[in-house]
Amino acid sequence: MSSSYVEINCALNVILTDYQLLFRSIRNEKIYPRYEDEDKEVDKIRRRLAYLTTAHYAFFPLILKNLSKRYGSFVAVRSLTLDLNPFECVGLLGRNGSGKSSTFRMIVGMESITAGSIHIKGYSLKTRPNDASRHVGFCPREPMLSSFMTGKDALRFCCMINGIRKEYIKSLVASLAECFELVPHMNKRISTYSNGTKRKLMIAMGTLAPSLMCLDEPTAGVDMHAKYEIWRILDGIRQGGRSILLTTHNLEECEFLCTNVGIMDHGSLLCYGSLSRLKHRFNMGIFVKVKMGTRAELDDDRDNWMRLTMMPPNDNEMGSIVGARRMMLAHLLRHHNPPVEPVKKSGTSRAQPDTTNSELNMRTDYEALLQELEEVFKRDHPYSTVSEKYSYRGMITFCIPRGQIKWSAIFDYMENLKDELQILYYSVSHTTFQDVFMKFVRKHNQ
Incomplete structure (x- = not known):
């Protein structure tokens, strides 16, 4: 009995030692970028930020240098390097699992950083997280709101945790409610809000950050009217001097809001630039x-x-009409529904057509x-x-x-x-x- 116990104990010690060595090698391993997949503009950003010193970081709302995130053996973000300037909106595009949400969660402090650094207005998120977090507003993809609070309570609470003085909170909440068209909903519980109203409330809470707004799919599940209203408000915020970093799957949203766009895949930033530059570069x-x-x-x-x-059209006229008449006919044809004749009931059953064969x-x-x-x-x-x-x-x-x-x-x-x-x-x-x-x-x- 004692010999078998000793053998089991030795086997467990060997397994534990191997696991510790494997974990230590994974933790200490450096995560290098895939230079062969990157566009030359991404390499320019990497070289430009390499010459900056920490004294220059205060002029940038956000600087990511070789940012990496690993979950076990899976690399979610691979040596991401990026910077944001005031009056700029940058959109990160990519498939599900490309590393966009992991990047956001590291920026707002919800995930630890495996390698690299994040500087927000000159403050390092590793050494001075409290000072850095005061400059960031976050709107996650899933609403993180208490259903028992009202809209006014949520905005007042967000003002207090952002350090706004008590005598200014009432007027600021009223201004935000008017700007985001939330006045009729301010005294209602958040559980009664629609998706568009919840999105507006979360973005309003994110605007209280003085420098940077991080928006994770801000208009997901929102109707078209509310979507355009949110875009108009965000564009006005950007023109006021704020920086916006957003992820989206809506290319129309990128064209409306973003001054620069980056495409991510497998945790790497593949290309970066304005929409016109990317369309010209990869034409x-x-x-x-x-x-x-x-x-x-x-x-x-x-x-x-x-x-x-x-x-009756001639054969030469079919498909050759240009201009407004052709567009009008195409529109009418698209929305034309031929009248459906009523089916006459009869005692005999007719054979149904074989739709599979057709x-x-x-x-x-x-x-x-x-x-x-x-x-x-x-x-x-x-x-x-x-x-x-x-x-x-x-x-x-x-x-x-x-x-x-x-x-x-x-x-x-x-x-x-x-x-x-x-x-x-x-x-x-x-x-x-x-x-x-x-x-x-x-x-x-x-």
Whole structure:
């Protein structure tokens, strides 16, 4: 009995020693950036901040230098280097799990820092956390509000913990309520608020910080009207001299608010700059999106066209009208619903159409049409590539590198091709920021 006890004790000691050595090696291991994945602008930021001394940090609302976060063996944030200036709004984009929320939680002190440093208005978050936290306002993705408090109580409490003098609290709460359109809700419990009202209240609480606002998806789950109101308020706050750092999955929100944008993936900052710079830097060319149509769809489209215009179109006129008339017809067709005839009841049961076979036949037709279109397009434009392809919808997107063809030429080509193949409609566009973002996502998925 004693010998078995000694053997078990020795085995446990060996396992514990190995675990301690492994944990010590993980803790002391330096986390290096992936230089091969970074854009040259990210390298410029890293080199610029390397020359700054601690005396210059007070001029920046936020400086991140080689910030890293590790959960066990998983690296959530990898050597992130970034700075924010006054009057600036920086948006961090990325997939779920790319390290955005972990970065925010370290900035506001909710997570410990594995490696690197965070300086807020010159104060280090490691050595002087209380002084640094006074300059930061945080709006998390999930509302962190007491449901038993009223809006007025929440704002008063936030004013007190931010060190605002008692004689100024009442007037400041009234000003915030008027600015964020919260006056009708101030004496109601927060549990009765809608998502948009809760978001406005949390952002109002975040504005009490004097230097930096950290917003984690500020308009998630908010209706369109409240979303634009929040954007308008945040843009006014930025123009007043505050710095804003936000994460979002809404590219329209980035275009409205952000002066600079960074794309993160696997904890690394891949690229950084203004939207116009990123679209110019990673311009992939012209995108041609084509929707193929079966014979039945083309006949329905022709019938709708005749019904709306009240005149029989010629073959040359189909799909070639430009300007306002073409946009009006497209809008009407999109919202047109043909009248549904009432079903007559009868004693005999009719055989229901086999929708499964019809869907399979339609998909087979789409695949054949897309194959034919792809062969013709690649023959005429061998430098083009297929960006997206959805066989079940009959849609395909071609990417033509910039400088290979003029806009007028591609429109002439598509109009001629529309007469030869069963093309229902098409669109031509420049590289958008969504295309740039998806390019990075696909690249790192591979």
